[in-house]
Amino acid sequence: MAQDSTNTARGATAHQLNKVGRGRMRIGFIAMIVFLLVIAGKLVMIQGLDVGKMAEAAETQRTVKQVLPAVRGKIVDANGKVLAESILRYDITVNQVNSALYPEYKHYDQATQKTLTYTRAEGLQQLADVLSLPIDQVQKAATGTKVFNYIVRDVSPAVEGKVAALGVPGIYSQAQTKRVYPMGSVGGPIVGFVGSDGKGLAGIEQTMNAKLTGTDGSRTYQAGKNGIIIPTAPVETVPAVDGQTVKLTINEDIQYYAQQAAQQQKEQYSADWASITVLEVKTGKVIAIADSDSYDPNNPGASKTADVGSRTVSDVVEPGSTEKIVTTSGVMEKGLYNPMSHFLVPPSLTIGGQTFDDAFVHGTEKRTLAGIIADSMNTGTVMAGSKMTKKERYDWLHKFGVGQRTGIDLPGESPGILVPWQQWDGRQEYTVLFGQGVAQTPLQSAFIYQTVANDGMRLKPQIIDSTTAADGTVDTVRQAPGIKVISPKTAAEDRLMLEGVATMSHYNAINIPGYRVGGKTGTSEAPAANGVGFDGYTSSFIGMAPMEDPQYVVAITVQRPKGSIYGVTQGATFNQVMGQVLRTYNVPPSTTPPAMPPKFYK
Amino acid sequence: MSQAAARMVTPTVGNTARALSLDELHPATRPPTERKSPHARTPLSLVVSAPRRSRTPVVVSLFLLVVGALAAVLMMSVSVSQGQYQLVDLKNQQTALEKSNQALQLDLSAQEAPQSLVARATGMGMVPAGATGQIDLQTRKVTGNPLPATAATKGLVILPPADINKPEAQPAKAASAAQDGGTAAKAAARAAKAKAGASSGTAAAAPAAVTPNLNGGTIPAPAQKAS
Numbered sequence A: 001m002a003q004d005s006t007n008t009a010r011g012a013t014a015h016q017l018n019k020v021g022r023g024r025m026r027i028g029f030i031a032m033i034v035f036l037l038v039i040a041g042k043l044v045m046i047q048g049l050d051v052g053k054m055a056e057a058a059e060t061q062r063t064v065k066q067v068l069p070a071v072r073g074k075i076v077d078a079n080g081k082v083l084a085e086s087i088l089r090y091d092i093t094v095n096q097v098n099s100a101l102y103p104e105y106k107h108y109d110q111a112t113q114k115t116l117t118y119t120r121a122e123g124l125q126q127l128a129d130v131l132s133l134p135i136d137q138v139q140k141a142a143t144g145t146k147v148f149n150y151i152v153r154d155v156s157p158a159v160e161g162k163v164a165a166l167g168v169p170g171i172y173s174q175a176q177t178k179r180v181y182p183m184g185s186v187g188g189p190i191v192g193f194v195g196s197d198g199k200g201l202a203g204i205e206q207t208m209n210a211k212l213t214g215t216d217g218s219r220t221y222q223a224g225k226n227g228i229i230i231p232t233a234p235v236e237t238v239p240a241v242d243g244q245t246v247k248l249t250i251n252e253d254i255q256y257y258a259q260q261a262a263q264q265q266k267e268q269y270s271a272d273w274a275s276i277t278v279l280e281v282k283t284g285k286v287i288a289i290a291d292s293d294s295y296d297p298n299n300p301g302a303s304k305t306a307d308v309g310s311r312t313v314s315d316v317v318e319p320g321s322t323e324k325i326v327t328t329s330g331v332m333e334k335g336l337y338n339p340m341s342h343f344l345v346p347p348s349l350t351i352g353g354q355t356f357d358d359a360f361v362h363g364t365e366k367r368t369l370a371g372i373i374a375d376s377m378n379t380g381t382v383m384a385g386s387k388m389t390k391k392e393r394y395d396w397l398h399k400f401g402v403g404q405r406t407g408i409d410l411p412g413e414s415p416g417i418l419v420p421w422q423q424w425d426g427r428q429e430y431t432v433l434f435g436q437g438v439a440q441t442p443l444q445s446a447f448i449y450q451t452v453a454n455d456g457m458r459l460k461p462q463i464i465d466s467t468t469a470a471d472g473t474v475d476t477v478r479q480a481p482g483i484k485v486i487s488p489k490t491a492a493e494d495r496l497m498l499e500g501v502a503t504m505s506h507y508n509a510i511n512i513p514g515y516r517v518g519g520k521t522g523t524s525e526a527p528a529a530n531g532v533g534f535d536g537y538t539s540s541f542i543g544m545a546p547m548e549d550p551q552y553v554v555a556i557t558v559q560r561p562k563g564s565i566y567g568v569t570q571g572a573t574f575n576q577v578m579g580q581v582l583r584t585y586n587v588p589p590s591t592t593p594p595a596m597p598p599k600f601y602k
Numbered sequence B: 001m002s003q004a005a006a007r008m009v010t011p012t013v014g015n016t017a018r019a020l021s022l023d024e025l026h027p028a029t030r031p032p033t034e035r036k037s038p039h040a041r042t043p044l045s046l047v048v049s050a051p052r053r054s055r056t057p058v059v060v061s062l063f064l065l066v067v068g069a070l071a072a073v074l075m076m077s078v079s080v081s082q083g084q085y086q087l088v089d090l091k092n093q094q095t096a097l098e099k100s101n102q103a104l105q106l107d108l109s110a111q112e113a114p115q116s117l118v119a120r121a122t123g124m125g126m127v128p129a130g131a132t133g134q135i136d137l138q139t140r141k142v143t144g145n146p147l148p149a150t151a152a153t154k155g156l157v158i159l160p161p162a163d164i165n166k167p168e169a170q171p172a173k174a175a176s177a178a179q180d181g182g183t184a185a186k187a188a189a190r191a192a193k194a195k196a197g198a199s200s201g202t203a204a205a206a207p208a209a210v211t212p213n214l215n216g217g218t219i220p221a222p223a224q225k226a227s
Helices: A002-049 A054-062 A096-101 A120-131 A135-142 A157-166 A203-207 A252-268 A320-333 A369-374 A378-385 A390-399 A428-434 A442-453 A488-504 A571-584 B003-008 B032-036 B055-112 B114-123 B171-194 B199-205 B222-226
Strands: A063-068 A082-094 A104-109 A114-119 A149-155 A171-180 A217-222 A236-238 A245-248 A273-280 A286-291 A342-345 A349-351 A354-356 A365-368 A464-468 A474-476 A518-527 A534-545 A552-559 B133-136 B141-144
Touching: A054 A063, A082 A157, A082 B055, A104 A120, A114 A120, A120 A135, A120 A149, A120 A157, A135 A149, A149 A157, A157 A171, A157 B055, A252 A273, A252 A286, A252 A552, A252 A571, A252 B114, A273 A442, A273 A571, A320 A369, A320 A378, A320 A390, A320 A428, A320 A442, A320 A488, A320 A518, A320 A534, A342 A369, A342 A378, A349 A378, A354 A378, A365 A369, A369 A378, A369 A488, A378 A428, A390 A428, A442 A488, A442 A518, A442 A534, A442 A552, A488 A518, A488 A534, A534 A571, A552 A571, B055 B114
Parallel strands: none
Antiparallel strands: A063 A217, A082 A149, A082 A171, A104 A114, A217 A236, A245 A464, A273 A286, A273 A552, A342 A365, A349 A354, A464 A474, A518 A534, A534 A552, B133 B141
């Protein structure tokens, strides 16, 4: 029993102890459960519900969206030579505060694999050497309290690489795309230039801006703090689509030659300006549009505002005698005359109360129509042209494109001035017959001759040959359908008379050995800048070759040449430019003898 | 134990092994007569199952497998990120090459520009062709009026070269240089013509027109430095 009681007593103690222990354990257990619940709750909150948008914030922090800039398309000439392209250039900048922070710095030289210590002055000296700038200038630019200052702008990537290799503290570089025009002023007014925002402001850069501009792409990726891409995270790339390459019909060699010739004429005669246009007859393709004092698109600001743009398409002049071919086309198409028709031309012609003289003194002459054109007689032209009604005279000018824009892909084209025939005054109704009282651009004049050369079919000038997309798809521009102006027969008769100018006239400066050529001189008075009266002249020549099957038209216009107008000739320039064109395109020499239509009848 | 007691042992039925008697365990103590019992049978005994000696190696191998897998993942991850570093390196290299390619292309187009070609041709003492003729290869006839070019052949006005690669620090200077370029070149060309045939004179006069701003300017091109 005793044993039993002690057992019970001992058992009670153990039982109590057990109870206490179990209680503590329970408390601990509950505490742990609560703790775990809190953690689990937090876990659900963060992972499951993402109350604080943590994951999103983290992803945003890691995510880098990079713009992949599209490169603006190139502009190339007919042979693929680059006229405009975008390249990477650098501005070398300085943080003057940071620069001052390091009076001495250590630099690890990659080449010698040594770490050297330089002073700030030594560093700047190295920088000046690399940039080929005077040390004073670099010192001045790098010293101060500005956090941003340019040391030099627009250096090549090679120079930037050297600058970066120097590791001078506080010196940085900024990349930027720059539009460059390797040919400079050659074709400058055609190509145009871009503004600081990269949009075209002139020339083809302006008219073809939409095609030249590409679409920027983007790359979205996640990167660590060190900028290294996290490999397992998704990378989303929208590739940039570069701008299209625009191929012009311009032949850069001819363009250069024509531009030289235009400049030469301008300087020789101290003229206001000179323009030379070269066209391909059968396609209307413009091979050269040369303006004197063409600006360099690399630095358009250096040129006079008036020189920015192409005068060939934007300036109007009175064409003068070159327009006589419109009159002859009219009367011949109407069936009134042919090149051999007889005209008894008086020394001076009075018609409708208006008197007209010629540039040379003559008596009453028995002239053929070809003879009238060969010696460019106003009297004879008025005699023939006045057989047409005023409306017909207007209609012919209109059909040949006067008073309408040609539609060339260049900005600022002028339609010219062709006053409706109802508003013509008493003299104007006759002067329009020989190209006065009507104004047009040199390009429009050139296309009148293109029409005659192309058997009466007037074409739209084409300056864009094709566009090539970034993926290589070529989109060739189709020739717009032409407008039938005169019959092939009339066109052939016109050409016969134009050849007579070269072969029969006293003006025998037109001569390209080996080829039959034809053309027409033009002289007219230039309206004064203030709009009152006339000051100076416009001298021009438009010709074509080879006459048996004309391939090219060259039109030369010189505005306000100084000195005696009778000494001014565009003949030699025409010979040079047309000769260059025929040689360049390997046009076979003429095999038939030149036509020599008689100037007089018996 | 006595023999009788030994006989009292009930035989086991079925496959249940009976308990072994002492005699059976120690047959040497038994008298030989007893051994001739016809019911003698092959003694069966309970075999304690063999200890599992293979347990440890399985755990170890599993552990190694896990470690190995982890290590492999780690290695792969390291190599992938290593690849990323390499990629960044190569991308940089590509950019650098693209840049230098671009610069070279630009240099090439500048050299191809007619102004530059004319200037260099003049530098070599070349003159523009005067009157040219045509040769018909089939008839072997020469048409036109070809004349040999002379050193006095007059070229057209020389146009200034493109205004590139010039830092914008001195725009005014660049502009005036570009405008003067034409007249300066003209003067140089005239000077060259005066010394007809004297190629040294021409070469000396030409560089004024040649050197220009194309690849030189104020920044020497790499090629020039190397030579």
